[in-house]
Amino acid sequence: xxxxxxxxxxxxxxxxxxxxxxxxxxxxxxxxxxxxxxxxxxxxxxxxxxxxxxxxxxxxxxxxxxxxxxxxxxxxxxxxxxxxxxxxxxxxxxxxxxxxxxxxxxxxxxxxxxxxxxxxxxxxxxxxxxxxxxxxxxxxxxxxxxxxxxxxxxxxxxxxxxxxxxx
Amino acid sequence: xxxxxxxxxxxxxxxxxxxxxxxxxxxxxxxxxxxxxxxxxxxxxxxxxxxxxxxxxxxxxxxxxxxxxxxxxxxxxxxxxxxxxxxxxxxxxxxxxxxxxxxxxxxxxxxxxxxxxxxxxxxxxxxxxxxxxxxxxxxxxxxxxxxxxxxxxxxxxxxxxxxxxxxxxxxxxxxxxxxxxxxxxxxxxxxxxxxxxxxxxxxxxxxxxxxxxxxxxxxxxxxxxxxxxxxxxxxxxxxxxxxxxxxxxxxxxxxxxxxxxxxxxxxxxxxxxxxxxxxxxxxxxxxxxxxxxxxxxxxxxxxxxxxxxxxxxxxxxxxxxxxxxxxxxxxxxxxxxxxxxxxxxxxxxxxxxxxxxxxxxxxxxxxxxxxxxxxxxxxxxxxxxxxxxxxx
Numbered sequence: 001x002x003x004x005x006x007x008x009x010x011x012x013x014x015x016x017x018x019x020x021x022x023x024x025x026x027x028x029x030x031x032x033x034x035x036x037x038x039x040x041x042x043x044x045x046x047x048x049x050x051x052x053x054x055x056x057x058x059x060x061x062x063x064x065x066x067x068x069x070x071x072x073x074x075x076x077x078x079x080x081x082x083x084x085x086x087x088x089x090x091x092x093x094x095x096x097x098x099x100x101x102x103x104x105x106x107x108x109x110x111x112x113x114x115x116x117x118x119x120x121x122x123x124x125x126x127x128x129x130x131x132x133x134x135x136x137x138x139x140x141x142x143x144x145x146x147x148x149x150x151x152x153x154x155x156x157x158x159x160x161x162x163x164x165x166x167x
Numbered sequence: 168x169x170x171x172x173x174x175x176x177x178x179x180x181x182x183x184x185x186x187x188x189x190x191x192x193x194x195x196x197x198x199x200x201x202x203x204x205x206x207x208x209x210x211x212x213x214x215x216x217x218x219x220x221x222x223x224x225x226x227x228x229x230x231x232x233x234x235x236x237x238x239x240x241x242x243x244x245x246x247x248x249x250x251x252x253x254x255x256x257x258x259x260x261x262x263x264x265x266x267x268x269x270x271x272x273x274x275x276x277x278x279x280x281x282x283x284x285x286x287x288x289x290x291x292x293x294x295x296x297x298x299x300x301x302x303x304x305x306x307x308x309x310x311x312x313x314x315x316x317x318x319x320x321x322x323x324x325x326x327x328x329x330x331x332x333x334x335x336x337x338x339x340x341x342x343x344x345x346x347x348x349x350x351x352x353x354x355x356x357x358x359x360x361x362x363x364x365x366x367x368x369x370x371x372x373x374x375x376x377x378x379x380x381x382x383x384x385x386x387x388x389x390x391x392x393x394x395x396x397x398x399x400x401x402x403x404x405x406x407x408x409x410x411x412x413x414x415x416x417x418x419x420x421x422x423x424x425x426x427x428x429x430x431x432x433x434x435x436x437x438x439x440x441x442x443x444x445x446x447x448x449x450x451x452x453x454x455x456x457x458x459x460x461x462x463x464x465x466x467x468x469x470x471x472x473x474x475x476x477x478x479x480x481x482x483x484x485x486x487x488x489x490x491x492x493x494x495x496x497x498x499x500x501x502x503x504x505x506x507x508x509x510x511x512x513x514x515x516x517x518x519x520x521x522x523x524x525x526x527x528x529x530x531x532x533x534x535x536x537x538x539x540x541x542x543x544x545x546x547x548x549x550x551x552x553x554x555x556x557x558x559x
Contacts (some may be wrong), residue, residue: 004497007472025542027535040542053543065470066243066497110471112493151348163547165556 005064009034012116024120026058035060037069039120043159044128048152053161056086056123058116068093068110071119075162078154080130080141089136092122171421173431173487176329176336181368181379194362198382201238205381208236214216216288229291238382241272244353244391250274252351254395255313257321258342260335260412261328262356262388263366264376267293267321269354276321281308293321302341309345320345324405327425328367331355334419336428338409341399350392351408353415358383370432370439391415394520427488434459463489471496478503 009028016026023042028034037058043049055074061067071093073086080088091108132141143151160167182188212232219225233239250273257276259266267278271293280294289295295318297308309320322342329336343349356366363384367376380386393411398404413420438459460480466489467479474496482492482501495501550556 004471004473006416011469011472025535025538038539040539042542042546051546051553054544066493100262112488113466113489159550163543163550165550 005060005062006034009060009063013037015115016117021117021121024117024124026116026120029057033111035062035064037116038074039071039116041120041123041127044124047128048155049159052155052162054127054162056088058119062166065112065114068095069116069119071123077159078140078151078158079127079137080132080144081126081136082140083136087136088123088126090122090126090131092119169299171334171419171423171483173423173427175333175416176421176423177369177428177431178330178365178367179369179435181365181371183363187363190361191364198362201384202378202381205236205238207233212236212288215290216285219287221285221290223285225287226291229288230321233291234272236267237265237377238269238383238385239265239272239380240385240387241269241391242387243273244389246391248392250392251350251395254346254348255319255324256342256346256349257319257352258338258349258408258412259321259323259352259354260331260416261323261325262331262354263328263386264373264379265380269293269390270321270352273390274319274321274352275317276319277312278321278323279305295320304316306341306345308433313346325425326408329426330365330367331416331418334421334423335409335413335416337420337422337424338405339424340401340405343404343408346393347399348397349404349408350395351411351527353391353393353412355389355391355416357389359385359389370436391499422491430488430490460484463487463492466494467492474503 013027013034016024023044024039025040027035029036029038037060039056039058041054041056043052043054054077057072057074058069059072060069073082073088074079075086077086083089092110092114095110130141130144133144135141140151143154157167182191209232212229215225216229235354236461257270257274266289267280268274268280270552271291277290277293277295279297279299280289281296281299282289282294283296284292284294295312297312299305299306312318313320324338324340324342325336326339327336356365364379364383366386388527393415395405396407396411398407409420460483463483464476464479468474468476468482470493471479478501479492479496482495483489486492486495492501
């Protein structure tokens, strides 16, 4: 089981190194352990996270790609779909079985044909367009809805922090 | 895992073929008049439900209105067991978009739904608004509803309809964890032989399905209650009940779930759009078909590079579903001899594979660390330039 997971992860790493999507790099933290990756994601242009480079950690289960990996930002984040501890809450990281009524399309959910690249691209679009119905960070969701200006201020502060520029 | 082909489970077209189609065409003018009249009944019911306060006589009236508007006739099978009030969860198979109404007519049950309608109307229709954001909340909601209401709750654990000729969709197990006993009921539906329009068809919306209810003269639903099933292990209970209902309907059970149906519908829709959009350039549907299969073989191969492609292809021809084939291979249902040399294999299957990975392993890490530093540095410079900061 773990053998096929390892081969798949190696193939995905190779693919990401050869054709990296713009503004994203990802790879294993340590060659000895292919099940823990680090990724850097650039905040998409024209959004309040523009310019920032956000580090995150990806943990893969031994039965990957049957089960989805877990993703957690390792820098400070303030976003409606990211928990205070950095864990990311988006549908692609959930298996289709988590949806009780099967109403949500299974395309947006985890399946073995998804990939690390697709997850990271989904996270980029999540940064650009938060889903304020998900309650991962209620304060952020509320501020995103009611006080966009303040939200942007906080986001810019975080962007500077990731670049090591004093506010 | 059964080998039922998912495409046998659904009606691709609602209409019959051959001379029987002529019947439908001849009937069409009458059908449209019926639809118009029935729309008036719907409108009237809607108005009354929104204007009048909720009371029992209004509910009865609306129930009649809906029955006329959709031409629904409900019968109980002669071999049916009595409805046993001990069990407050009814488990039924899905046959149409109006099952909740039929269940409401014969048993005092409601089905959880996301729609918010005037109380009397939703009660007459047999639906109850509940929070469905996740399984646990919904289960808690149903439990609370059962403890405060005299109504029972129906659940259709297929969560999707089939053509009811081959097999049931695989039952979802969570509805069986609400209570330890459930009463199964098998629903059958039929329409007049003179206007043979099917109840469901693939990739159609609730609204179109409801429209065809209004179009045909009537739809007969036959319900057959089965003996109560009890088991504290919901994983066993679900399979028992699934078997009971399937036997009562003389159908099989299968491993396709509602997610497979949605996935299949999506592929069917894209396929239809493709063949409509380019009727001349793609004269042969076989071409599209083989491209589609090749793409799926490629996907499976990316996940499981050691499995020879001809083995993947053979299984895909049967399942036509990437996820199922992967599961079949991993579960050992499909056996194969691994490709002797993974590096040779992967360079054939895809350019992305890790043919020379071992060689540049060390190099990979250093360049990754370097890339990281470079990326942050560049972003930093861009930021400073853009915002005109000098002192950083």
